[in-house]
Amino acid sequence: MKILQNSDVPIYKQIASQFKEDIMSGKISEGEYLPSIRGLARDLKISVITTMKAYEQLSEEGLISPVQGKGYMVNAQDREMVKEQHLRLLEQHLQNAMDSAKLAGVSREELLKMINVLYDTN
Amino acid sequence: MDSVISAKGFTKKYSKFTLDVPELDIPKGFATALIGANGAGKTTLIDALCGIIHATSGEVTYFNKYKDIDSTELREKIGYCASSGFFPQAWKAKDIAISMELAYDSFDRKKFEELCGQLEVDTEHTKKARAMYKQSDGNRMRTALAAVFARETELMVLDEPGSSLDPLMRDRLCDRMREYLDDGEGEKSIIFSTHNIADMENAADYAVFMDAGKIIEQGFVEDLKEKYVIARGESAGYDEVKGLLLSHNCNRTVFDGLALSENQEKLSEMGAACERPTLQQLSIGLLKYAEEIR
Numbered sequence: 001m002k003i004l005q006n007s008d009v010p011i012y013k014q015i016a017s018q019f020k021e022d023i024m025s026g027k028i029s030e031g032e033y034l035p036s037i038r039g040l041a042r043d044l045k046i047s048v049i050t051t052m053k054a055y056e057q058l059s060e061e062g063l064i065s066p067v068q069g070k071g072y073m074v075n076a077q078d079r080e081m082v083k084e085q086h087l088r089l090l091e092q093h094l095q096n097a098m099d100s101a102k103l104a105g106v107s108r109e110e111l112l113k114m115i116n117v118l119y120d121t122n
Numbered sequence: 123m124d125s126v127i128s129a130k131g132f133t134k135k136y137s138k139f140t141l142d143v144p145e146l147d148i149p150k151g152f153a154t155a156l157i158g159a160n161g162a163g164k165t166t167l168i169d170a171l172c173g174i175i176h177a178t179s180g181e182v183t184y185f186n187k188y189k190d191i192d193s194t195e196l197r198e199k200i201g202y203c204a205s206s207g208f209f210p211q212a213w214k215a216k217d218i219a220i221s222m223e224l225a226y227d228s229f230d231r232k233k234f235e236e237l238c239g240q241l242e243v244d245t246e247h248t249k250k251a252r253a254m255y256k257q258s259d260g261n262r263m264r265t266a267l268a269a270v271f272a273r274e275t276e277l278m279v280l281d282e283p284g285s286s287l288d289p290l291m292r293d294r295l296c297d298r299m300r301e302y303l304d305d306g307e308g309e310k311s312i313i314f315s316t317h318n319i320a321d322m323e324n325a326a327d328y329a330v331f332m333d334a335g336k337i338i339e340q341g342f343v344e345d346l347k348e349k350y351v352i353a354r355g356e357s358a359g360y361d362e363v364k365g366l367l368l369s370h371n372c373n374r375t376v377f378d379g380l381a382l383s384e385n386q387e388k389l390s391e392m393g394a395a396c397e398r399p400t401l402q403q404l405s406i407g408l409l410k411y412a413e414e415i416r
Binding site: 010036042047050 | 151152153296297300301303304306307308323324325326327328342343344347398
């Protein structure tokens with residue numbers, strides 16, 4: 001896990017999104033437990049309340065559930081539904097890109113070219 | 123959430139200073155930072171809670187169970203470390219080990235030796251070990267911290283543990299504190315005071331801000347960071363936003379100040395830029411605000 005201390009993104013969000021990625025990609029599978037809140041705080045050199053907040057967010061999103069006395073367990077994921085959500089988000093971002101392109105006078109071809117360039121540089 | 127210490131109507135009166143804490147709940151399983159300027163009452167609060175000095179009035183409950191700070195059972199559970207002069211100045215590491223062993227059942231002499239090694243100070247087996255008075259403030263504090271962490275406790279109360287330490291040692295202290303919380307699995311808690319929170323920002327879960335003997339704000343750090351924002355802008359726009367700011371700082375070119383997040387939209391409309399505060403910025407803003415309204 002990589003945590004940037006001086007990022008604009010709050011640390012708890014960085015933790016949550018990295019676990020989310022791991023859960024979505026199947027790197028952490030259903031029924032597994034996440035590291036303990038205080039153990040993770042110790043390893044990442046951050047406060048306990050920060051990791052706790054990250055876990056609470058994941059829990060609210062239904063990705064993990066607290067188990068009394070054992071920590072947080074990864075839930076069964078409905079991958080199709082999650083994919084659907086991501087597609088919707090993608091459409092929305094593309095729409096934004098098209099709107100900006102229009103304002104800046106960037107043509108359809110140029111926009112597609114830009115996406116290709118970005119793909120290559122990433 | 124469970125409290126490790128909860129106090130009601132807690133006061134300590136001196137001729138020129140009064141500590142007045144109507145209500146205080148310190149959460150169990152976390153590190154709580156007492157933040158305040160010099161003379162804000164942090165040490166008075168710590169010492170009164172630990173029974174080092176007697177409170178004038180009030181009732182305190184420890185671990186949801188104990189009421190009497192002088193009970194031996196309770197004393198065994200609390201590890202207290204003063205900001206200086208904890209041990210007689212002529213003592214060496216060995217004298218400290220002997221006295222701690224006599225005073226506390228759970229003091230682990232081997233662990234003390236280990237911790238002294240980790241914190242790079244004389245152990246009881248060091249040849250030509252130096253007396254406390256021959257050592258620097260930082261070394262004295264490290265020895266005192268090793269002694270208190272060598273006990274089996276459920277609550278650590280550390281008065282300005284980081285102030286006399288160099289940055290590397292302070293980092294090691296923060297690690298030790300997190301280890302302590304991790305080992306306790308939610309049952310162990312820490313209270314520490316500081317007037318320089320920047321270096322210990324990532325060791326604090328709950329913050330209690332003090333000014334002139336009173337608690338001016340308290341809460342979980344993550345919640346407080348969402349409750350407040352830092353607003354900035356050019357001084358030309360200062361008059362318009364002044365009323366929404368809690369703390370005020372304006373020069374010829376720019377202004378900044380602490381404000382409530384609920385006013386963020388209004389502030390943005392007035393042209394101020396808002397950012398989430400660090401604990402350090404939050405501390406400065408709140409202490410300044412307290413000073414302004416005092």
